[in-house]
Amino acid sequence: MQITDNILLLNGAGMDSNVYCIDNELLVDAGTGSFVEETLEQMDRFDVDKNNIKKIVLTHEHFDHTGAAKDFKEKLGAKVLIHDEAELTEERSISHAFDGDFEPPEVDERLSEGDVLSTKNYSFKVLHTPGHSPGSISLWDEESKVLISGDLLFIDGFGRTDIPGGDEETIKESLRRIKDLEEISALLPGHGTPASEENIYDDGAIENILSQIQ
Numbered sequence: 001m002q003i004t005d006n007i008l009l010l011n012g013a014g015m016d017s018n019v020y021c022i023d024n025e026l027l028v029d030a031g032t033g034s035f036v037e038e039t040l041e042q043m044d045r046f047d048v049d050k051n052n053i054k055k056i057v058l059t060h061e062h063f064d065h066t067g068a069a070k071d072f073k074e075k076l077g078a079k080v081l082i083h084d085e086a087e088l089t090e091e092r093s094i095s096h097a098f099d100g101d102f103e104p105p106e107v108d109e110r111l112s113e114g115d116v117l118s119t120k121n122y123s124f125k126v127l128h129t130p131g132h133s134p135g136s137i138s139l140w141d142e143e144s145k146v147l148i149s150g151d152l153l154f155i156d157g158f159g160r161t162d163i164p165g166g167d168e169e170t171i172k173e174s175l176r177r178i179k180d181l182e183e184i185s186a187l188l189p190g191h192g193t194p195a196s197e198e199n200i201y202d203d204g205a206i207e208n209i210l211s212q213i214q
């Protein structure tokens with residue numbers, strides 16, 4: 001699904017997280033690993049040049065986002081990036097909750113607050129937004145006002161905190177940071193339908209969810 005001119009939504013089937021492809025250069029999240037072949041097929045259908053994908057950024061450590069990272073890394077020859085505080089262990093990936101066998105990818109680069117991930121049309125700034133998990137990040141492009149929120153914030157709710165590494169007070173602080181961003185034009189969450197000007201899920205959906213942050 002085309003979300004904006006240069007961002008594709010490639011997956012989000014079953015338990016899988018959404019997988020976004022940005023500027024044919026960067027993947028955000030990977031899914032559990034159940035739909036790797038289907039995701040690769042979708043790339044072909046959208047004329048994505050797979051050789052041009054250089055990085056896979058993981059929004060946090062959970063299995064539904066990271067389970068397929070090792071596979072994609074091998075198949076695409078791409079680097080894997082995740083926040084400094086994300087522990088890719090069985091416990092922290094909560095792979096048992098997904099009945100998954102977690103084979104963590106080798107991490108090539110650790111991210112911190114303020115790092116910038118640049119592609120042809122975007123400069124995504126890394127915001128460390130823990131609470132759902134210690135290593136949760138959001139990606140914010142100041143110019144286009146696109147926010148990729150992982151499992152911090154969805155169109156219809158907020159991330160869970162009742163899991164190992166989750167913390168309610170911490171997620172509230174992270175959500176307030178998001179509320180303070182100016183005019184989010186597109187919200188690309190880790191699950192569920194994204195909202196953008198080109199792809200209106202529901203008029204006023206972004207304003208509505210932001211207004212629920214206290």
Ligand SMILES: [Zn+2]
Pocket residue numbers: 017062064065151190191
């Ligand atoms: Zn998730």
Ligand SMILES: [Zn+2]
Pocket residue numbers: 060062132151
């Ligand atoms: Zn999660």
